[in-house]
Amino acid sequence: MNNLLKTFVVEDDPEQLATLKQIITNHIMINDFDMGLTLATSRAQDILDYLQTNPAVEGLYFLDIEYTGQALNGLELATKIRELDVNAKIVFVSTHSEMAFLTFERRIEPLDFVVKDLGQDTVKAKVEKDIRVAYERYTKQGVVSKAMFSYSKGGQLFNLPLDQVLFIETGTSRNKLVLHLTERIVQYNGKISDETVAHPELFRVHKSFLVNPQKLVRVDKQNQLGYFENGESVDIAIRKMHDLLALIKKSQLSVELS
Structure with missing residues (x-):
C-alpha cells in the first residue's frame, strides 16, 4: 500500500522489545490502520541502514535513550533519523526521564517521551495513543501537503x-x-x-x-x-x-x- 505508515522500534532489551512489538501490532490490527511494523530491532544501526536504502520514508519511530555497547545512543540515532526522514514521528520509551530536555536542546522534536517506570499499563496506553496521534497526523498530511x-x-x-x-x-x-x-x-x-x-x-x-x-x-x-x-x-x-x-x-x- 503506497499510503502505509511504517513503524520502527529500536530496543536492546529482548523482553521489552517483544512487549513493544506486541502492543504496536495488536493496536494496528484492532484499529485496522493502514500502517505496519516495518522493523523491530535491538541494533540502532539497522534503522539507519534501512533509511539509507529506502528513501522517502515517513515513519513512526519508538526509540530508547541508551543502547549498551553500541556506537549510537538514542539521541544520536534520533538526530540522524531526522536528517534522513524530515517528517519522522519520534517517540522515546526510556527509564531516563532526566534526558527528556536534551531532545529539545538537540531540536529532535519528539512526539512523546514515555517513561518506562510508570508501569506496563501506563506505557501501553501512552504508546497506543502515540500510534493514533501519529496515524491521524500522517493521514492529514497525506491529504494536505502531499497533494499540493x-x-x-x-x-x-x-x-x-x-x-x-x-x-x-x-x-x-x-x-x-x-x-x-x-x-x-x-x-x-x-x-x-x-x-x-x-x-x-x-x-x-x-x-x-x-x-x-x-x-x-x-x-x-x-x-x-x-x-x-x-x-x-x-x-x-x-x-x-x-x-x-x-x-x-x-x-x-x-x-x-x-
Whole structure:
C-alpha cells in the first residue's frame, strides 16, 4: 500500500522489545490502520541502514535513550533519523526521564517521551495513543501537503497540484530555481536544498535536479538520464541511481527502464 505508515522500534532489551512489538501490532490490527511494523530491532544501526536504502520514508519511530555497547545512543540515532526522514514521528520509551530536555536542546522534536517506570499499563496506553496521534497526523498530511506544491514569487504565495510538477532545477544565477510544470516553466527565488526538505515527496537525483518520481516515464540507466512525458530530461547522479530505482520498484511506478 503506497499510503502505509511504517513503524520502527529500536530496543536492546529482548523482553521489552517483544512487549513493544506486541502492543504496536495488536493496536494496528484492532484499529485496522493502514500502517505496519516495518522493523523491530535491538541494533540502532539497522534503522539507519534501512533509511539509507529506502528513501522517502515517513515513519513512526519508538526509540530508547541508551543502547549498551553500541556506537549510537538514542539521541544520536534520533538526530540522524531526522536528517534522513524530515517528517519522522519520534517517540522515546526510556527509564531516563532526566534526558527528556536534551531532545529539545538537540531540536529532535519528539512526539512523546514515555517513561518506562510508570508501569506496563501506563506505557501501553501512552504508546497506543502515540500510534493514533501519529496515524491521524500522517493521514492529514497525506491529504494536505502531499497533494499540493507551494512556492513564493514576488512576495506572493502560489499553490498548485503536485501532479503538475515535473522537476526543479537550479537556475543560472545564485539562489534561483526553475520549476518545470506540465504546461509551463516558472523561475523563482530559492535553494534546491530547502525544497528537498520542504517537499519530501520529490526526489533529489542530482545536485542540480529535484524530480517528481510520479512523472518520470523512462530512466536510461546507461546514460544516467530521466525522461518525462513532454520530452524533457534530467541528469541522474551515479550515486543516486540505485536509490531512484529502489524507489520506483517500491512505489510500483510505471517507469520504463532502459
